[in-house]
Amino acid sequence: MQLGLIGLGRMGRIVADRCLAAGHEVVAFDVDEEAVAEAAEAGAEPAASIPALADALGERKRVWLMVPAGEAVDAALADLEPHLDDEDVVVDGGNSHFEDSTRRAEACPAAYLDCGTSGGPAGAELGFSLMVGGPEWAYEELEPVFDAVATGPAGHDRMGPSGSGHYVKMVHNGVEYALMQAYGEGFELLHEGRYDLDLEAVARTWNNGAVIRSWLLELCEEAFREEGSSLGDVADHVAGGSTGTWTVQEALSQEVPLPLIYAALAERFGSRSEGRFSRRLANRLRYGFGRHEVRRD
Numbered sequence: 001m002q003l004g005l006i007g008l009g010r011m012g013r014i015v016a017d018r019c020l021a022a023g024h025e026v027v028a029f030d031v032d033e034e035a036v037a038e039a040a041e042a043g044a045e046p047a048a049s050i051p052a053l054a055d056a057l058g059e060r061k062r063v064w065l066m067v068p069a070g071e072a073v074d075a076a077l078a079d080l081e082p083h084l085d086d087e088d089v090v091v092d093g094g095n096s097h098f099e100d101s102t103r104r105a106e107a108c109p110a111a112y113l114d115c116g117t118s119g120g121p122a123g124a125e126l127g128f129s130l131m132v133g134g135p136e137w138a139y140e141e142l143e144p145v146f147d148a149v150a151t152g153p154a155g156h157d158r159m160g161p162s163g164s165g166h167y168v169k170m171v172h173n174g175v176e177y178a179l180m181q182a183y184g185e186g187f188e189l190l191h192e193g194r195y196d197l198d199l200e201a202v203a204r205t206w207n208n209g210a211v212i213r214s215w216l217l218e219l220c221e222e223a224f225r226e227e228g229s230s231l232g233d234v235a236d237h238v239a240g241g242s243t244g245t246w247t248v249q250e251a252l253s254q255e256v257p258l259p260l261i262y263a264a265l266a267e268r269f270g271s272r273s274e275g276r277f278s279r280r281l282a283n284r285l286r287y288g289f290g291r292h293e294v295r296r297d
Contacts, residue, residue: 001144002027004053004063005044006076007094008035010291011117012066014124015093015149016044022148029053050076054083061088061110062142069096069242077104084110089138093117093130097246098167101133105162111138112162116169119151120290127151131172132158133165167250174247174261179216180285181264184278187220191229191277200224219288223281231284235295236275238268238282 001024005016008030016026020043028044029052030036040046047053054061061084065076073096084090088110092101094117101114116131117123130150132139139146139158150156159168190197203221207213227234244265251258271279286292 001025001062001142002058003145004047004057004061005029005039005066006050006053006063006080007066008032008039009066010121011093011123013039014121014128015064015066017042017124018127018148019145020044022144024145024148027053027056050079051083054080059087062091062145063089063110064091064093064145066093069094069100073100073104077108081109084108086110089113089141091115091132091142092166095169095173095243096166098133098163098165098170101166102163105134111135113138113142114163114165116165116172118169118172122289123149127155130156131165131168132156133160133167134158134162170243170246170250173243174258174265176216177244177247177264177268178260179214180282181260181267181278183216183220183285184276184281187281188277197229198224199229216285216289219285220281222288223284227284231277231280233296234280234284235297236271236277236279236283237295238271238279238286239292239295240286241265241268244268 003019003024004027005012006029008028016028016039019026026044027047028036028039029047029050036046045056047056065073067073067076073092086109090108090110091113093115105112111134113132113134117128119128127150130146136158146156147153159165187199190199190202200221203217203224207217207221248258248262248265267279283295287294
């Protein structure tokens with residue numbers, strides 16, 4: 001399949017590389033000319049602009065947007081939409097708000113798929129988890145690409161109508177906040193408690209057969225191995241918060257109690273003025289799964 005890819009940051013480049021490895025053709029554009037040149041060296045066809053990308057695609061265009069949520073998505077669509085019709089498909093693989101995705105789906109001349117994407121830079125090797133919303137025919141049309149980008153056929157599914165993919169990803173991120181908070185608090189008690197413990201050894205032991213084993217716990221083990229049991233100079237400052245805020249706002253709107261996710265979000269905001277070991281671990285875990293910058297003291 002021929003795929004147009006707009007956005008060649010960390011995640012976009014993984015989409016390009018996995019599609020190329022699966023035998024798909026990729027036409028790539030990014031505002032960073034160096035990123036386009038590097039993708040071209042890997043086998044993609046470079047495009048100098050979004051209209052040029054559209055011109056390079058076949059009669060039925062399949063385009064994947066991997067740009068930051070918000071204005072960047074609308075700007076890319078503004079350049080792209082004059083070249084689209086109702087037989088084309090556009091995928092938004094970023095962290096857009098589900099209501100923005102619903103609005104875009106209604107306005108876009110092509111079929112619009114909102115695709116929640118989880119897995120971080122580790123997806124380069126393992127593949128992503130993809131949560132897709134939008135027309136069923138468009139999802140089925142893009143299944144070969146989703147198979148390539150995800151961990152395989154089991155790594156993606158259609159969640160429902162437009163907006164549902166990013167809705168599920170929003171809640172996914174809220175759950176992620178709560179899990180990080182739970183691990184952080186547990187290790188904080190172990191760190192401050194009555195025994196002098198090797199926290200890397202604790203995490204490794206838990207990861208081998210314990211009920212609470214997980215990839216996040218593997219990242220805890222990595223953090224303690226690389227930073228030490230006291231986390232070295234990792235700062236008590238946890239960035240991010242948009243998707244967790246959206247999750248809590250939606251819970252309030254639907255009158256669904258989410259005390260753990262709300263508390264985790266509050267702790268994240270509180271990290272900007274106080275100091276706790278649990279938040280320092282959350283700071284380091286964000287590097288582990290997303291290669292986000294580690295704030296240090």
